[in-house]
Amino acid sequence: MASAGNLQRFWEWGKKIICVGRNYTAHAAELRNAVPSEPLLFLKPPSAYVREGSPIQVPYYCHNLHHEVELGVVIGKRGTAIPQEVAMQHVAGYALCLDMTARDAQDECKSKGLPWTLAKAFDTSCPVSDFIPKEQLCDPGNVRIWLKVNDQLRQEGSTSQMIFSIPYLISYISEFITLEEGDLILTGTPKGVSSVQENDELEAGIEDILKMKFRVVRTD
Numbered sequence: 001m002a003s004a005g006n007l008q009r010f011w012e013w014g015k016k017i018i019c020v021g022r023n024y025t026a027h028a029a030e031l032r033n034a035v036p037s038e039p040l041l042f043l044k045p046p047s048a049y050v051r052e053g054s055p056i057q058v059p060y061y062c063h064n065l066h067h068e069v070e071l072g073v074v075i076g077k078r079g080t081a082i083p084q085e086v087a088m089q090h091v092a093g094y095a096l097c098l099d100m101t102a103r104d105a106q107d108e109c110k111s112k113g114l115p116w117t118l119a120k121a122f123d124t125s126c127p128v129s130d131f132i133p134k135e136q137l138c139d140p141g142n143v144r145i146w147l148k149v150n151d152q153l154r155q156e157g158s159t160s161q162m163i164f165s166i167p168y169l170i171s172y173i174s175e176f177i178t179l180e181e182g183d184l185i186l187t188g189t190p191k192g193v194s195s196v197q198e199n200d201e202l203e204a205g206i207e208d209i210l211k212m213k214f215r216v217v218r219t220d
């Protein structure tokens with residue numbers, strides 16, 4: 001049961017998943033996207049969560065599913081228009097997350113000027129690790145995150161490469177969307193995104209603090 005102060009299983013709280021796009025210059029460049037002058041935001045529903053032991057499902061309309069490894073920030077205290085100076089007081093902890101993206105659907109939405117919902121918010125589009133209490137990640141602004149597909153390293157980057165820092169993101173987002181206990185912010189992906197196929201095994205980690213594994217399945 002979700003209860004205040006116990007965010008160990010934050011994914012069961014049914015709260016918002018707020019994602020930041022193009023927050024690493026090298027990733028914006030690899031997809032030939034402009035570097036944003038302010039954070040680019042989109043949402044996933046809580047039904048996007050999937051935990052280790054269950055697979056990532058490729059949506060039937062997708063033929064180019066990409067992995068994006070990201071540091072997730074778990075909110076522990078409600079706030080609106082949070083000043084940057086106190087933003088970290090609203091953080092309960094962290095999680096390693098994948099922002100699974102139907103890149104073909106996203107390209108089509110982009111070309112038609114449509115929202116990215118079907119590209120980003122489908123069931124199992126947010127694989128998530130165990131909760132990492134704040135005290136275990138001393139410097140979230142400088143940790144190495146990585147992802148392997150079938151044991152081959154595809155993504156590796158440091159959160160120090162983010163364009164917009166975690167305090168800036170919390171402050172910026174909370175100007176428009178009240179942040180609540182159990183909300184999760186996905187802070188963007190470093191370079192190296194690539195396609196995954198049915199039966200691939202994805203392994204991702206934060207330094208040697210935590211690792212998680214997921215298998216990809218097609219259901220159509």
Ligand SMILES: CC(=O)CC(=O)C(=O)O
Pocket residue numbers: 019020021022023024027031033068099101187188189
């Ligand atoms: C181009 C994207 O899909 C943006 C995104 O999600 C990111 O992490 O960057």
Ligand SMILES: [Mg+2]
Pocket residue numbers: 019020021068070099188189
């Ligand atoms: Mg992303």
